[in-house]
Amino acid sequence: MRFMRFLWHSARLATRGGAAYRAWVLFLLALVAWGAVAYVDQLRDGLIRTSMRDEVSWGFYVGNFTFLVGVAAAAVMLVIPAYVYNWKPIKEVAILGELLAISAVTMCLLFVLVDMGRPDRFWHVVPFLGLLNFPRSLLAWDCLVLNGYLALNVVVVGHLLYCSFYRVHYRAAIVVPLVLFSIPLAISIHTVTAFLYNGLPARPFWNASILAPRFLCSAFCSGPAILIIVFQILQRTAGLRIQNEAIWKVAELMAYAMFLNLFLLGAEVFKEYYSATHHVVYLQYLFSGVRGHTSLVLYAWASVACSAVAFILFLIPATRRHFVTLNLGCLLIYAGVYIEKGMGLVIPGFTPSTLGEIYEYVPTLTEVRVGAAVFSVGFLVFTVLCKVAVPILMGEFTAETLVRPDGGGSSLAPEENLQRS
C-alpha cells in the first residue's frame, strides 16, 4: 500500500541521522526516561508526590497545559496570512506551524494525563468512548476541541506530506476547507481553555470576561516566538527557503498581539486596583504578596518586564529586523508568556483559597521531572516531524529520490542538525 510505504520510508528517515541529530534525540530520550521514573513513583504513591494540595489543587502540570494550548493555537498566525490572504512567503512554511500544533497538543494531552489522580480512567474523557458530561462541563468541551484540533492537523499534515512525497498535487477540495476550519478550531481550543477557568465564580481571579481575549493575545505571541527561532535554525542548517519578509511579518503581527496582551493586562489591573474590592487580593498576591507571602512576586514582575521589553523590541522596525534583537525578543516573549499563562495564571487563582488560607505552592522535583519528560516527548515529536517534513517540502525526500542511487542518505545530511531548538 502506498501510504504504508510512505510511512515506512518516513520512519526509516527519522531513525537515521548525523551525530548531532542522534545526540539530540538521545538527550530527549534520556529526559523522557528520567521523568518516566518520577511518574512511576507518582503512580505508586499518588499525587502526594507533588506539592498540590486542596488549597492549590492545580499547579505546574495544569499551568504548562494552559501555556501549551496557546502554543498550539498559534499555528493560525501562519495559516491566516498563508491561506486567507494567500501571502506566498508564509504559505511556504505554514506547515511548520501545523507541526508545532501537533507537538503542542500532544504535550497538552500528556499534561492532562499526568495531572489525573486516576490515569487508569483516562478513557472516561476520550470523546465517543467515555461518557463525557457534555455540554455542561467545560473540561468535556476541552477534550473534544483538543482532540479534534489534533486530528485535523494530523490529517492535513499527513495528506500534504504524502502528496509531496509522491509528487502529486494535494486535494485542494479537502485540504483548503480543513485548513480554513482549523482557524476557528484553533481559536476555540484557547477560548474553551480560557472558559474552563473563566466560568468559575468561586475564583474571582479567573472570573473576568477578558480572560479569553487575553489568552488569545498571549498565544499569538508565544507560539510564533518559537516558530521564528525554528525558522532560522532550519534556514541555516537544512537550507529551508524562508524569506526574511516572512519572519519580519510574523514578528510584526506578534508586536500587535503583544500590545493587545499588555493593554488587556492593564485593563484588568486597573479594574481590580481601582475598584479595590475583596477580589483584588489575588492580584495583590501575584504582584505584591499577601500577609508576607511573596513567593510569586518576583516571578510575576519578571513576566511583565519580559513582555514589555519584547514589545518594544518588536515594535521598532530596526530591532525587529535585526536578528540578534529579534531572537532576544522571542526568548523574552516566550519567558513572559510562559509565566503569565502558566503558573502565573493558575496559582493566584487558588491563593488565597476559598476559605482564605494561603498555601504557597512550589513544585516538587517529581513534578519538574515529569514536566521535563512531557516537554521532551513534545520536542521529540516535533523533531521527528521536521526531520521528515523538511526534506519532503524541499523535494529531497520523495518516492523518486528513493529509487535513484544518489538519493536517500547523502542528500539528507544538512538537516540533521536542524532540531537544536
Add this chain to the structure above:
Amino acid sequence: MATPQDTPFPPSPPAESRREFLAGRAATAVAGALAVASLGGCGPASPPAQEGSAARRWGMVIDLRRCVACKACVASCKSENKTPPGVAYNVFIEEEQGTFPYVRRVAFTRPCMQCAKSSCAQVCPTGATYHRADGIVAVDYEKCIGCRYCIAACPYGARSFDYGHDYIEKAGNPYNEIPSSEYGASYGLRHKGGSPEGNVRKCTFCLHLQDEKGEYREPPACVRTCMGKAIHFGDLKDPEGVCVAHGEKMQALLAHRGNYRLKEELGNEPAVYYLPV
C-alpha cells in the same frame, strides 16, 4: 476537644447494590476499569441509580449562638468517614476580629453545602459528581478521574482530593484495617491504587446512615456529636420537618432569628443555613 464518638464498627451492612458490585469487580485489578468498558459496551459504567427519596431535601440549620467551638463535629466526621490526612469533609473555621480589648471570635463549622445548583457537579467532566433525589451531592468513585476541576469550582472549599497519604504508613495497623463507612463501606479498605485514592471526596451528610427508604436511622456524625445542639439536620422540603437529632422544627428555626447562607451571591443555593450569633 471532645473525643470522637463511638461509631458503629463495622458499619451497618449496606443493601446489595449495583455500586457495590461494580466496586468489587473493579477492585480486582487495575484493568478493572477497562473490563467495565469492554463488558458495558462503549461507555463507562452507567451512573448508580439516583438514590434517596425525592420527597426529601436534606439540609442543616447551624445555630452559631449555640456553638461552643469544641470542634467535635470535625473529630466525629473524621472518625465516621475515616478520612486520611489532608482529607476533611467537615472543617472548622475560626477568626479573631477587632483589636484588644474589643475583640470577638468568629467561628463556624463548614460541612458540604449540598448546593441545589452545585458548581462541582456542573464542571465534572465525567458526571462522577451527581445530585441525588434528596439533594445530597455524591461522588461516584468509579467514574471520578481525579482531575480536581470540582475543587477549583467549589466556592466553599468543601472538596478534598485523596492524595494518597496515610496517618500511619505501616501496613497492618488498625487504622489501615477499617474501611470508611461512607457509601455503605462499599469501596472496602482504602488501598494503594484503588478508589477512593486518587479521587475527590466530600461530605455526603453521612448518607450511609440512611435506611432503604432514604430516612436517617441515626443523624449524621457531626449532628449526633454536637454537644451544644448547634447543628440541626432535617428535611427542608417538609414544612413540618423536624431535626432528626434534637426534634426542633427546621422551618421554625429558620423563621425566628433570620438566617443566612454562605456566599449567597454566587447562586449555588446551599442547603446549609446559619443562624447568626
